[in-house]
Amino acid sequence: MSKPFTVIRGGRLLDAPAHRADPADILIEGGTIREIGPPGLAAPDGATVIDAAWKLLIPGLVNGHCHGHGALAKGMAGDDWILETFLNAGPGISGNRTDEDKYLCGLICGVEMVRKGVTACYDLFFEFPTPSLEGMAAIGRGYDEVGVRAVIAPMIADFTLYQALPGLMDAIPAALRPQVEQIRLASADATLAACEAAFRAWPFARERIRPAIAPTIPLHCSDDFMKGCRDLARDWDLPLQTHLAESKSQAVLGLRKYGTSLTAHIDAMGLIGPNFSAAHGIWLDGADLDRIAGQGGAVVHNPMSNMRVGSGLARIRPMLDRKIPVAVATDGVNTSDSLNMFEAQRLASFISRVQDADYRNWLKPEEVFTMATVGSARAMGWQDHVGEIAPGFAADIVLIDLKHIHYVPLGDVTRQLVFTESGAAVDSVMIGGRLVLDRGRITTVDEERLRVRAEAAVERLRGVNAAARAFAAKLHDAVGLFCIGLCREPFPVQRLAAT
């Protein structure tokens, strides 16, 4: 039996590298793009027609790194927090989550992303004390109900922050140390077994909601634990992502602990391969990039959170020069304050302009757009059906209103899309052939009901996590000042001059 046909007529299809958008119709069968042709493209009788007059047609943006649990912690990261003080605060802002909370997180993130033209994301999702099938199914159900595709990776470790950073425990006031020492994550074996149980019983169609695995930060994982993650990725055919050299503290302590860079260390254990992506990748040198390139790994650029928590500015041109696939991402809404992939693209391009006086190295808008679509899909292992408007690809298509003031007048479509767009001109969003945003209205969930449930959840969490937040506040300066000290160490800045 044939699937229902849809035809999008009258729109203009973006060709980002050519800085053009010519009239084109798109024929869709079920959830898949069948044909793209000039206006008047033949369509079977009875096909649903979508009028795209004055609309720019772009592939759905793909968010290569986010954290769904952050949805119920919006606005809670202090404005002077660095990465490590953010991690210190984790139990206070992300603790005591019920499965219902996790489901709400999927809905909240899904709705925000759809409104900003995002159709797929790679979610590194945290659950305490161990990941669970129920928890991953809950957030997956949230994304699925909105209609967003998601790669869901349990974000796991076997060391706490205080165990992970050599010397940190000694920097904590003696009176607080006994309580800090009691903080424990589940054992490596228990966590890996919980992950495997979830992968075995995965309840979603994998082209829509796919599992992955995320040993969160190399220093937070014992070598045996990292190898366990590597083996699960191999056995279950999973993408694997880690936060690699995100902060200078991590880079300095990595050298101190392993005697090699973080990248060299995980490469020696066989973690880097075509299924691997490094989130952030700020404190990498040329040799690190050579390793990632040589093994076929990818890097995920998170310009918003890199600046928000002061981690630094990743250098992307040396990655592209080595043919490393680069994705663009927002990071969690709790550290970058939005899931706006338009903002992430603009910053990715603009940051490159202040890093190098040689304008030939600046990131062009079409390069950034490709990273935010094709590049992110590649990091998720979905490059064969996501990230492009092409026959055989999923019908994940965003309709941008060309009558919006962002495009009045239309000078250069690629520049205006990447440099001007905020998401405000996103008119409609199709995912898998279904309109999940239809002329400004979310069709799949009731946003007002979602708001009420989210407010109630946050109110409850504020209460049950109050003690954890107060304890984190007592530790804040001990953690922060320890890291400031590391950041003052002469970690060779020339390592960053990666060429």
Ligand SMILES: [Zn+2]
């Ligand atoms: Zn992250």
